[in-house]
Amino acid sequence: MKRLLSAKLITGIITALLISSCTLGPDYVKPEIATPEGFKYEQKATDTAQQLLYESWWEIFNDDLLNQLILEAGQGNYELIAAVARVEQARAVARMSRSGFFPSIINEPSAQRRKQSETRAGYDGSTGAVYNFPINVGYELDLFGGIRRGYEAGKAEAEAVEEDYNTIRLILETDLAVNYFALRSLDEEIRIVSRIYDLRQEQLELLKSRLQFGVISQLPVSQAIAELNSTHALLFSLQREHAKIQNAIAVLLGKAPSDLNIAPKPLAGDPPYIPSVVPSSLLTARPDIKRVERQLAAENARIGVAEASFFPRVIISGDAGFSTSHIGSLFDSRSFTWGIGPNIRLPLFEGGRNSANLERAKARYAEVYANYCQSVIRAIGEVEDALVSVDLFKKQADANQLAVQASTRAHEISKKQFDGGLINYLSVLDAERTMLNNLRLNSQLRGQRFISAVNLIKSIGGSWQAR
Template sequence: MHRFLSMKKAFTGSVLLGALLVLAGCSLAPTYEVPSTPAIATFKEAPQAELKPDERGTWKVAQPSEEVARGQWWTVFQDPKLNNLEEQALAANQNLAAAAARVKEARAMNQAARAGFFPSLDAGFGPTRQKVSAASLFEPDGTNVPQQTLWRAQASVSYEVDLFGRVTSTVDASKADMQQSEALFRSVQLALQADVAQNYFALRELDAESQVFASAVDLREQALKLVQRRYTEGEITELDVSRAQSELATARSDAMTVQRLRATSEHSLAVLLGKAPAEFSMAADPLKPVTLRIPPGLPSSLLERRPDIAAAERAMAAANARVGVAKAAFFPSLTLTGAGGFESATIGDLFKWSSRAFLLGPLAGTSLNIPIFDGGRRKGNLANARAVYDEDVANYRQQVLTAFREVEDNLSDMRILEDQTKTQAEAVNASARAAQLSRTQYTEGAVNYLDVIDAERTVLQSRRAAVQLQGVQAAATVNLIRALGGGWGDAMAATDVPSLAQK
């Protein structure tokens, strides 16, 4: 009978252990699906003629392709100076270097998490001093058991069976964190590239403004000479001389303001390149009109290309996996341990064959731990994990909406600026003609000098506005490329994450 009960217990234990092993690796994380987002067929501000006939009014399901090479998109401006600045920034910008370091951190954490799939093995050597009780040796009460020193040289192994997918879910969360870090790196990289281009065009726009003011100062100096000559000849009063002097001084002051802004812009560009402002300078080079037209493509492709959207999506995946970790805490955990080696009372006998010893099972506690009561800690952790996931879902959807808005904003800017620059060019031509007529009439005595001043002020304002619009147009072009997630996949690959992360 006793033998039958022993066999029954052994069979029951084997069945229980077998059932637990079958459950090993079964993740409790919810099935992950990317949440739905607005499925718009085309961008509102995109000219329909830019889309292929089979693309108009269609929606294709976005496929994760954030890792597709962005290409050296800035080369579309065909500006060697800009190309050189972008290369310098990618090589030396410190924010990008910090982002690359964060990628290495995430990869290291993922490596540490994956170690949970494997057993840990340790080895040790050293003596222990111990005294055991008489009862443990089945000796009578009061028996004196002498103290003894034991030398041990042994290896120990420990392995947590992946019951209910706790280890798997942890690794999945860590992998998603790593992918999020890589996507954020690309987001920093894209932002840096766009900032360099925008600062470069802003600098050149200020050079163009300086050129406008230099021309205005020349005209004011010529006007002052004309007024002084007429004053000397007694044709006009000193009032016109004072007005001419005032206009000249004002034009010079405005020119200095532009010079001050240019210096600040140059300093900002130097920092983006990873240099101290004292180490960097750029020769003046007035901005030329940027007339590129960037095809926006389908809205669904935006979800594939934007690195910030990819980062938000990976954050959701990590949070979803951590829900599985929190669920697994409600179920038993099984840890297999063992130790084996040599044990003796003297170091001389330590490595004899008769000194071998082993221990299977945990040194303290139990190998199978079943949670019973913890005051609601696990329940709170699960609720927190689910709330974090819900937050990341909302952040993802908001990021998608923000991306759509940014593309629409820049598409409307590009569309309106194209007409606005043409209109402003007409204003420049008209104001220049009016100023020429007013100067001629003033020379003939038909109008007073205030009319000349007003006409010349209008010319200066129109020319400056035209130059500023060219700068806005260049910036809007860069912003549109940035909003679309960078360049094009068939272009030459830009610096990728792995190479920078290994520096």
């Protein structure tokens, strides 16, 4: 009867404690960040069919090799592989914090041979063996929500690490695309300079033949030789940059540079249209912003953990098993033993530790909140920069195209006038340099336009919809 009353009493205490339990700390509410209604340099759609939503955003460029390279990078880049491992670690930590919701059950069998004390009452100084086969059970009552808040923090932290992975993935994809279009721009520039080099070789041979017949002096020949070698040096410089960018692409793929060889393919055409977004959409599209927001949720939960440390912890522990001095009777019903009861930890005096920990948790939340606001402002600024580049690089390219046409025409006229003896060869070289510079700039601007499109995609989170 006494055992029955004792069990009922303990059950009643546990039930009362569970009913009166609460969750301390503020419930998390995602902060509202004021964002502008639009951007200064928003692109206006000219074709509604182009306003498609892309998850694999690189496919909008319609380049099969780029698609292949980005898929290879997703599988071979070691930084991304490490980020995946960090995600698995964070998820494991979240599962560890979740284990607090369940009781712990431990089996600790033991066997000892022990000599009794000869000076203690009731002990005869004999030596004997003790065999134990206990099962210990412990369960902490989450009366004030400390365990629940801890799990919230661990879960939010795991989600933040996942967004960190998404950030690394987006940076990898866009870096690869930027390097790819820079490489294609150099392909075009090398083609142009190679063509000019071949042209200057032809001009030099023509001038040498004229020199032999005494039509011209040595001066134009020397000038042509100087320009030919200068063009050759420029070609080597461009080839060096080309090799370095191709090596950078190999590293992004997780390959040795010697294992990658990308055939030349000059960049042509215009970059695709990128649909406009509203600033508020960045909060759900950009993984770096989402990462900080999840960190904010974790820090909010840790305030509850810190507040719960001011209150008692109640752990219900019990054990049941067998204990005997004779191994043969270890599992005999008469060897069965059990015990149950609550353990209460009251934080009467901690020397200010709990108060300091709570202050730290609140200050950490304030810090992450400021980081969150700053990340939003920075994102809006990055989109504005990208939109400015997209707009003004296009205008600059249009103006440069007119310069290419005019300088090409001027070069043709100068050659005819030189052949007719109306001008000296220096005028031809000047016209040729101007044409070459405009052609190179035209190639560079085309590359910059594609790169600006990639940077715009990166700035809006890698897609035109929330991941």
